[in-house]
Structures are given as structure tokens and as C-alpha cells.
Amino acid sequence: MGAPKAAVPFVSLLAASFVLAASVLAQPGPPAESGSFRAPDLVELISLDPTIRLDVRYATPDNFVKRAVYAEARAFLQRPAAEALARVHRELGKKGYGIVVFDGYRPWSVTKVFWDLTPESDKDFVADPKTGSRHNRGCAVDVSLFELSTGKVVEMPSAYDEPTARSYPTFEGGEKAARERRDVLRKAMEKESFFVLPWEWWHFDYKDWASYPIQNVAFSEIPRVDASRVAYLPQTLDLASARIVDLTYAFDERTIYWPNAKTSFVKQRDFYGKTEGGWFYSSNTICTPEHGGTHFDAPIHFSEGKESTADVPVGQLIGAAVVIDVTAQAAKDRDYRLTADDVKAWEARNGRIPKGAIVLLRTGWGSRYPDRKSYLGDDTPGKTTDLHFPSFGKEAAILLIRERRAGVIGVDTASIDHGPSADFVVHQIAGAASVAGLENVARLEELPETGAFVVALPMKIAGGSGGPLRVVALIPR
Numbered sequence: 501m502g503a504p505k506a507a508v509p510f511v512s513l514l515a516a517s518f519v520l521a522a523s524v525l526a527q528p529g530p531p532a533e534s535g536s537f538r539a540p541d542l543v544e545l546i547s548l549d550p551t552i553r554l555d556v557r558y559a560t561p562d563n564f565v566k567r568a569v570y571a572e573a574r575a576f577l578q579r580p581a582a583e584a585l586a587r588v589h590r591e592l593g594k595k596g597y598g599i600v601v602f603d604g605y606r607p608w609s610v611t612k613v614f615w616d617l618t619p620e621s622d623k624d625f626v627a628d629p630k631t632g633s634r635h636n637r638g639c640a641v642d643v644s645l646f647e648l649s650t651g652k653v654v655e656m657p658s659a660y661d662e663p664t665a666r667s668y669p670t671f672e673g674g675e676k677a678a679r680e681r682r683d684v685l686r687k688a689m690e691k692e693s694f695f696v697l698p699w700e701w702w703h704f705d706y707k708d709w710a711s712y713p714i715q716n717v718a719f720s721e722i723p724r725v726d727a728s729r730v731a732y733l734p735q736t737l738d739l740a741s742a743r744i745v746d747l748t749y750a751f752d753e754r755t756i757y758w759p760n761a762k763t764s765f766v767k768q769r770d771f772y773g774k775t776e777g778g779w780f781y782s783s784n785t786i787c788t789p790e791h792g793g794t795h796f797d798a799p800i801h802f803s804e805g806k807e808s809t810a811d812v813p814v815g816q817l818i819g820a821a822v823v824i825d826v827t828a829q830a831a832k833d834r835d836y837r838l839t840a841d842d843v844k845a846w847e848a849r850n851g852r853i854p855k856g857a858i859v860l861l862r863t864g865w866g867s868r869y870p871d872r873k874s875y876l877g878d879d880t881p882g883k884t885t886d887l888h889f890p891s892f893g894k895e896a897a898i899l900l901i902r903e904r905r906a907g908v909i910g911v912d913t914a915s916i917d918h919g920p921s922a923d924f925v926v927h928q929i930a931g932a933a934s935v936a937g938l939e940n941v942a943r944l945e946e947l948p949e950t951g952a953f954v955v956a957l958p959m960k961i962a963g964g965s966g967g968p969l970r971v972v973a974l975i976p977r
């Protein structure tokens with residue numbers, strides 16, 4: 501919406517289809533605009549932050565024209581506006597809310613459809629296609645709030661697109677709590693230079709709307725972003741103020757490998773000392789199995805034909821970290837497996853795990869490293885049948901990988917499957933979904949449940965099934 505000041509017309513479906521057919525003939529195209537404009541750069545909102553919720557009403561019959569006018573439920577804004585909205589979404593997170601988007605950029609042809617569907621007597625209430633709307637410029641957005649703890653869209657003083665005075669952002673009636681939520685939204689939006697429409701609490705124009713031209717690009721012409729591969733990147737990460745935690749154990753003679761590994765970490769000195777030329781020089785040769793110490797599991801480790809270490813896109817290995825803690829459960833049961841209920845309990849506190857997240861399981865096992873017996877449960881060389889340590893469980897892995905579409909899962913124990921596992925089912929689920937694993941991750945106790953940003957880069961071994969990993973977390977202060 502954007503133009504209605506009071507009432508929104510009722511339009512019958514019969515009339516709608518007639519007018520729609522006629523409009524195709526009468527339709528000259530978007531207005532010619534003079535002046536210079538910025539180059540349009542429409543950005544799909546979920547590509548900036550996949551936790552922004554979409555409820556694109558015009559892609560459903562649940563809107564004032566009672567029919568779907570968008571073929572796809574997608575939302576776009578010009579880049580500066582999109583980035584500002586992502587900042588609003590993150591800022592609201594501190595208050596326990598997220599942004600839900602009803603509508604953003606709207607092709608001009610849809611504004612024309614709304615116009616044609618509206619009877620003459622009500623034409624004051626919709627945008628005239630002769631001038632277009634700010635939605636056509638990719639600088640207007642219709643939004644509300646959802647609650648992070650429940651995932652539910654909040655009650656506001658009016659419904660979206662409701663044609664009554666309750667929709668005014670200044671409306672003083674109704675429930676106080678609803679008005680307060682409306683004002684929380686408005687304040688957060690205004691801080692990022694969005695301005696509310698005086699008759700619609702949900703409609704905000706971005707300050708630079710006049711700098712962008714009216715566009716008539718269909719959603720289908722804008723390339724789709726695979727949200728599962730969007731690293732959940734913070735828009736601003738201040739490296740100068742972020743705390744950096746190295747989540748990596750050093751490789752040395754104590755590095756823990758799987759008990760049946762044929763070799764362990766070998767570092768041979770090639771040279772150390774003064775050269776004939778008079779300068780100092782040192783150099784070693786190293787040799788290591790791929791799977792040991794803080795290391796990486798490539799999808800091909802348990803899934804034929806999937807990505808090797810060098811093939812996993814780097815963007816998948818850089819992203820927001822979700823830390824799920826089962827220290828208490830693991831202290832009682834050293835074979836503990838993360839359950840789907842544990843994941844849901846985490847989400848009840850922190851909101852839905854975003855697509856592409858790096859999910860780290862904290863069991864408290866880090867304090868046992870590198871004591872083999874304590875860490876693995878058994879230190880008999882070659883024996884793998886009496887291992888006891890906690891990790892992910894099958895149902896949790898299915899939820900995290902197939903439903904939430906995590907990009908990486910990692911753990912502070914020796915394997916993403918728990919010690920007694922004989923079928924390595926979590927490895928199989930991860931590999932089949934091209935999800936990478938991180939094992940023997942250090943210092944997880946220093947990470948918050950949310951808010952950390954992880955960079956997990958393995959040695960780039962062509963055709964590798966895994967490899968030594970350097971993994972760090974950046975925690976904004």
C-alpha cells in the first residue's frame with residue numbers, strides 16, 4: 501500500500517478480472533521521468549539477512565484486492581534502503597523483535613493493476629500510475645514486528661492495510677501495548693532514516709526515494725538468491741573493537757587423532773640456525789592425517805561425489821555462529837546426543853536459527869583436551885569401539901541441516917557423531933547436504949549463544965576429505 505488516506509475500496513472479483521483484461525490494452529507503460537537518477541540496485545532483503553521475515557501479502561489473496569498480484573513472494577529495496585532495514589532488524593533484536601516485511605519494491609505494472617481494480621469513486625485512495633508510487637522506486641517498505649521468542653507477528657493497533665483511523669501512526673485508541681509496539685517500530689525505522697506515512701503505521705519511505713526512478717522490472721527478472729548459501733554476514737563488523745577468539749588447538753605431538761589413524765602429527769626439522777650467508781633460517785616438513793586436532797570434514801568425507809575440502813565455497817565457512825550448550829547434559833551422560841528439543845529450546849530463547857548459520861555445539865569437553873583417555877573415553881591405540889563423548893544426535897542433525905539449512909556444524913569433541921556411534925549418521929546427513937563439519941573446536945566456552953561471527957578456513961587440499969583448520973570467532977563488543 502502507499503496512497504490510501506482513509507478507506508480502501510471494495511472490489512469484486514468479477515469486476516477485477518474485467519478491468520484487468522481491459523487494462524492490458526489501455527496500458528501505455530510507466531511515466532517518462534526527466535532528471536538524473538541513481539542507478540537502480542534492487543537487493544533481495546533476505547540476501548542481507550535471512551532472519552528478516554517475509555509475509556508478502558500481494559503474493560497471496562490475503563490483501564485488499566483479494567487476489568495474488570505478485571507471482572513470487574519476494575521483497576526488494578534499493579541497496580542503501582535494504583541495508584538500513586537490515587540494521588533496523590538487528591537493532592530490534594536487542595528488544596526481542598524482528599522485522600516482518602509485507603511489501604517492498606513493487607513493479608509499476610502492479611500499481612497500474614491496483615488503479616484499474618479501483619472504482620472511480622475511490623481512486624483518491626490508490627497511487628496514480630501516471631505518477632507512480634514510492635514502492636515503484638524501491639524505496640518504500642511495509643513492515644511490522646514479530647516476536648523472536650515465539651516467532652509470532654505482534655498485534656498492532658490495526659491490521660495491515662486496514663482502511664480505518666486505527667491505521668494512523670498517531671491513533672491514540674485501542675490497547676496501550678499495541679500502540680507501544682507500533683511506536684517501537686517507528687522509532688527504530690526513523691533512526692535509520694525511514695519516514696512513516698501519516699495514515700499507515702506500516703508504510704515507511706526511505707529518505708532517498710526521490711533519487712531513484714520508477715521501475716517496472718518483474719520479480720522474475722531479478723536473479724534469485726539461494727538463501728541457504730548466504731553467509732549471515734553482519735553489515736558492520738568493527739574489527740578494531742571486536743574480541744577475537746582463536747578456536748584452534750595448536751598442532752604438536754599431543755594432537756588427538758582418531759585411535760586408528762595410521763600416523764599422527766609429524767614435524768621434521770629441515771634446517772634451523774645460521775646459514776653460510778650469515779642470516780638465520782628455519783624450515784620444517786610436516787605430515788598429518790586429515791582428521792585430527794582442530795580440523796575440517798568436507799562433505800565427501802561420508803558422501804561420495806560431494807565437495808572435497810578445496811571445493812567447499814569459502815562463503816559457506818564464514819558466517820554467524822549459533823552456539824548450543826549441552827554442558828549440563830553431557831556432565832551427566834558422556835554419550836549425550838543433542839536432541840531436536842534442545843535445538844527448539846535454544847530457538848525459544850534466541851529465535852529461529854538462520855539459514856547458512858555455523859552451528860557450534862558446546863559440551864564442555866574442551867577442558868579435557870588433550871588428555872586422550874578423558875577426552876575420547878578410551879586411549880587404547882587402534883581401538884575405536886569403546887569411545888565415549890557427546891555430540892550431535894540424528895534428529896537434531898536433520899532439523900539443523902535439512903530444515904534450518906545450517907551451512908556448517910561443529911563441536912568441541914572429536915566427532916560430529918557421539919563416541920559410541922557405529923554408523924556415523926550425522927556425518928552422513930551433513931555430507932549428503934553439502935554441509936561441512938568442524939571437530940575438536942577449542943574454547944567454545946568463550947562464545948555467546950548468538951552474536952559471534954566465525955571464520956573457519958581449512959587448508960585447501962585438492963580432493964581432500966578434510967584437513968587441518970584454523971578457526972576464529974569475532975565477537976562484537
Ligand SMILES: [Zn+2]
Pocket residue numbers: 790791792795796797939966
Ligand atoms: Zn574429521
Ligand SMILES: [Zn+2]
Pocket residue numbers: 797914915916927937939
Ligand atoms: Zn568427522
